Amino acid sequence: MFEARLGKTALLKKIVEALKDILKASTLDCSDSGIQLQAMDDSHVSLVELSLSSEGFEKYRCDRNLSLGLHLDMLAKVLKCANNDDAVTISAQDKPDKVLFAFESQSKERTSDYELRLMNLEQEHLGIPDTSYACVVRMPAVEFARICRDLAMFSETVIIACQKDSIKFSASGDAGTANIKLSQSVIDEETQRVSIEVDEPVTLSFGGRYLSSFTRATPLSEQVKIGMAVNVPLLVEYAIENFGYVRYYLAPKVDEPEA
Amino acid sequence: MFEARLGKTALLKKIVEALKDILKASTLDCSDSGIQLQAMDDSHVSLVELSLSSEGFEKYRCDRNLSLGLHLDMLAKVLKCANNDDAVTISAQDKPDKVLFAFESQSKERTSDYELRLMNLEQEHLGIPDTSYACVVRMPAVEFARICRDLAMFSETVIIACQKDSIKFSASGDAGTANIKLSQSVIDEETQRVSIEVDEPVTLSFGGRYLSSFTRATPLSEQVKIGMAVNVPLLVEYAIENFGYVRYYLAPKVDEPEA
Amino acid sequence: MFEARLGKTALLKKIVEALKDILKASTLDCSDSGIQLQAMDDSHVSLVELSLSSEGFEKYRCDRNLSLGLHLDMLAKVLKCANNDDAVTISAQDKPDKVLFAFESQSKERTSDYELRLMNLEQEHLGIPDTSYACVVRMPAVEFARICRDLAMFSETVIIACQKDSIKFSASGDAGTANIKLSQSVIDEETQRVSIEVDEPVTLSFGGRYLSSFTRATPLSEQVKIGMAVNVPLLVEYAIENFGYVRYYLAPKVDEPEA
Numbered sequence: 001m002f003e004a005r006l007g008k009t010a011l012l013k014k015i016v017e018a019l020k021d022i023l024k025a026s027t028l029d030c031s032d033s034g035i036q037l038q039a040m041d042d043s044h045v046s047l048v049e050l051s052l053s054s055e056g057f058e059k060y061r062c063d064r065n066l067s068l069g070l071h072l073d074m075l076a077k078v079l080k081c082a083n084n085d086d087a088v089t090i091s092a093q094d095k096p097d098k099v100l101f102a103f104e105s106q107s108k109e110r111t112s113d114y115e116l117r118l119m120n121l122e123q124e125h126l127g128i129p130d131t132s133y134a135c136v137v138r139m140p141a142v143e144f145a146r147i148c149r150d151l152a153m154f155s156e157t158v159i160i161a162c163q164k165d166s167i168k169f170s171a172s173g174d175a176g177t178a179n180i181k182l183s184q185s186v187i188d189e190e191t192q193r194v195s196i197e198v199d200e201p202v203t204l205s206f207g208g209r210y211l212s213s214f215t216r217a218t219p220l221s222e223q224v225k226i227g228m229a230v231n232v233p234l235l236v237e238y239a240i241e242n243f244g245y246v247r248y249y250l251a252p253k254v255d256e257p258e259a
Numbered sequence: 260m261f262e263a264r265l266g267k268t269a270l271l272k273k274i275v276e277a278l279k280d281i282l283k284a285s286t287l288d289c290s291d292s293g294i295q296l297q298a299m300d301d302s303h304v305s306l307v308e309l310s311l312s313s314e315g316f317e318k319y320r321c322d323r324n325l326s327l328g329l330h331l332d333m334l335a336k337v338l339k340c341a342n343n344d345d346a347v348t349i350s351a352q353d354k355p356d357k358v359l360f361a362f363e364s365q366s367k368e369r370t371s372d373y374e375l376r377l378m379n380l381e382q383e384h385l386g387i388p389d390t391s392y393a394c395v396v397r398m399p400a401v402e403f404a405r406i407c408r409d410l411a412m413f414s415e416t417v418i419i420a421c422q423k424d425s426i427k428f429s430a431s432g433d434a435g436t437a438n439i440k441l442s443q444s445v446i447d448e449e450t451q452r453v454s455i456e457v458d459e460p461v462t463l464s465f466g467g468r469y470l471s472s473f474t475r476a477t478p479l480s481e482q483v484k485i486g487m488a489v490n491v492p493l494l495v496e497y498a499i500e501n502f503g504y505v506r507y508y509l510a511p512k513v514d515e516p517e518a
Numbered sequence: 519m520f521e522a523r524l525g526k527t528a529l530l531k532k533i534v535e536a537l538k539d540i541l542k543a544s545t546l547d548c549s550d551s552g553i554q555l556q557a558m559d560d561s562h563v564s565l566v567e568l569s570l571s572s573e574g575f576e577k578y579r580c581d582r583n584l585s586l587g588l589h590l591d592m593l594a595k596v597l598k599c600a601n602n603d604d605a606v607t608i609s610a611q612d613k614p615d616k617v618l619f620a621f622e623s624q625s626k627e628r629t630s631d632y633e634l635r636l637m638n639l640e641q642e643h644l645g646i647p648d649t650s651y652a653c654v655v656r657m658p659a660v661e662f663a664r665i666c667r668d669l670a671m672f673s674e675t676v677i678i679a680c681q682k683d684s685i686k687f688s689a690s691g692d693a694g695t696a697n698i699k700l701s702q703s704v705i706d707e708e709t710q711r712v713s714i715e716v717d718e719p720v721t722l723s724f725g726g727r728y729l730s731s732f733t734r735a736t737p738l739s740e741q742v743k744i745g746m747a748v749n750v751p752l753l754v755e756y757a758i759e760n761f762g763y764v765r766y767y768l769a770p771k772v773d774e775p776e777a
Contacts, residue, residue, distance in 0.1 A: 074434050081409035081437070098435070109453060112439040150599035175592050176616070180630040194627060333693050340668040340696070357694070368712060371698040
């Protein structure tokens with residue numbers, strides 16, 4: 001028996017929105033400690049990792065580890081049928097072939113349940129090694145989303161250059177060149193929006209399309225954390241308060257050798 | 260001479276929106292007592308009935324019964340040209356070949372008039388027998404609209420099951436099964452949103468596409484009234500305060516005989 | 519060296535929106551006195567003229583006259599990357615092959631710059647003779663935009679008839695006839711929205727598509743000024759406070775001779 005209850009459907013909606021552009025279908029691994037998901041995007045270039053601790057849920061019970069293979073687009077549609085402040089209970093039998101999403105309005109006048117058939121998906125579990133990053137930047141998640149969107153007009157390649165006190169995003173194409181620079185905010189706890197920790201400056205290039213797809217997680221957190229180091233995939237992390245995180249990893253672009 | 264004046268164009272806009280998805284063109288029958296319309300939808304499955312009493316109008320005069328055949332899409336466009344709080348006067352000569360819609364802004368600084376050519380439409384008047392329904396449910400019109408939209412994801416067929424104290428809407432398809440249940444609200448005049456009167460429980464199936472098209476009338480009233488009985492068309496009624504109603508009728512789906 | 523600084527990017531956004539539907543690309547002529555643009559629309563029927571005085575800018579320097587040939591669609595995209603209340607500085611070298619747009623957020627935490635390649639565009643400078651108009655009408659710009667949009671449903675040709683105290687816009691087609699009439703407001707400085715000065719009544723016909731394209735300038739001013747006289751192009755002018763104006767000119771339609 002698996003059962004997990006969230007007080008507000010809104011959070012689940014945001015999580016599914018953060019995943020469904022990258023993954024058509026995916027498997028939620030449920031265990032006593034919580035729910036995990038790890039998968040390459042459909043084009044096998046970036047990696048996405050979701051971790052939700054059982055402690056975040058209003059109610060959580062998982063007698064036996066189980067894997068729920070779900071069509072994320074269909075799940076997103078089901079979630080649209082619920083109000084943001086409806087409570088949602090996810091439940092499944094042991095060895096399930098379907099999963100039940102039950103919603104309850106605050107007044108309890110309205111209840112609804114949606115039974116989705118499970119899919120059998122192949123899974124590859126990749127060990128993600130712990131990495132220490134030469135540069136760690138925290139900035140407003142909406143700012144990062146906007147930069148990714150703006151630079152997409154100029155080029156498919158986005159160059160991120162991080163140095164003491166500033167991070168610069170650049171793109172250059174036929175129409176021209178764009179540079180967007182953020183500076184570390186004045187030290188003032190309340191208004192600090194951008195923080196930059198640099199062990200050594202790093203400049204790397206990334207596929208802008210992947211960066212943009214990561215920003216679908218923007219509604220999940222105020223701040224996004226970016227970690228960069230040479231020869232290591234970029235980390236883009238959105239924390240989920242009380243629950244865990246969504247993390248995206250993307251390998252830097254390697255310069256084409258000149259002919 | 261026919262002349263009817265409404266203080267606010269908004270009401271006429273909502274009425275035309277309630278009809279124009281179902282009927283491309285239709286005939287307004289004007290008489291001394293008011294304006295009536297009755298027609299099968301374009302696919303001849305459901306029936307729509309509009310009744311506007313002459314008493315609701317600011318000014319109403321109809322010397323001779325007349326029929327105004329109108330292209331509803333064009334009428335909707337004309338109405339979009341008016342502000343919601345413009346006054347509108349509809350007028351036509353006896354034996355008319357055109358109808359005039361004249362709008363006046365509240366400040367009277369702006370007046371506009373639109374002359375539409377009339378169409379000659381065949382009409383079939385169907386007697387709608389008075390029916391007593393085994394179940395009568397009143398619920399917020401927006402709730403009914405949302406249920407119809409949500410269930411459309413799962414199946415073309417919507418099953419409505421009404422019993423003492425609750426009404427359940429269900430749809431089942433390849434992706435899974437959905438059930439939405441509304442319970443009678445606690446008896447409290449002010450907050451009562453759902454009321455259910457049941458002589459005997461009824462469960463019937465309907466084409467979801469038609470139900471959805473009926474919900475275009477949602478802006479007309481806070482509440483929708485649903486009447487069901489075995490072997491009788493479903494009634495979906497939106498009252499129009501001071502004027503009358505829009506009613507939709509839809510025959511239940513009959514189970515296909517098994518081969 | 520050319521440099522022009524505006525306190526708010528919003529104004530530049532509105533100007534480019536007013537031009538980009540009519541002109542794919544165009545040349546800004548920069549001189550000591552300010553920035554001018556004059557061009558036929560892409561179908562060579564109407565004329566658009568932009569005049570921005572150097573005095574409106576926060577900072578303005580133009581050592582040598584220069585012409586900046588810009589792809590307006592690309593410029594509009596670059597401007598979308600800036601916040602409305604960012605400051606923007608436009609700069610170019612003498613004999614430039616590129617132009618730089620630099621934006622600065624109010625907190626200065628974020629700066630961005632966009633370098634656009636210049637285009638070499640052929641230019642034809644047309645002398646626009648000073649004209650005295652038999653009718654000059656001022657009305658709310660949003661009202662004019664709405665009239666153009668509404669009449670487009672009925673016909674490609676819009677007839678404007680101006681006489682003492684009123685201006686009437688008409689269109690007539692297969693679906694019917696529309697007339698919209700505005701009357702001069704009561705003389706009261708504060709509420710006067712429509713003012714009409716008539717030396718002699720004029721009735722002229724114009725291509726509705728061109729009128730509609732002019733209304734893209736609506737966000738630039740509260741009021742639009744319309745000037746008409748027989749045998750002279752219609753003037754549609756949107757003033758830009760402290761800077762100058764955008765003006766559009768359109769020749770009246772000539773009645774087709776009957777066969």
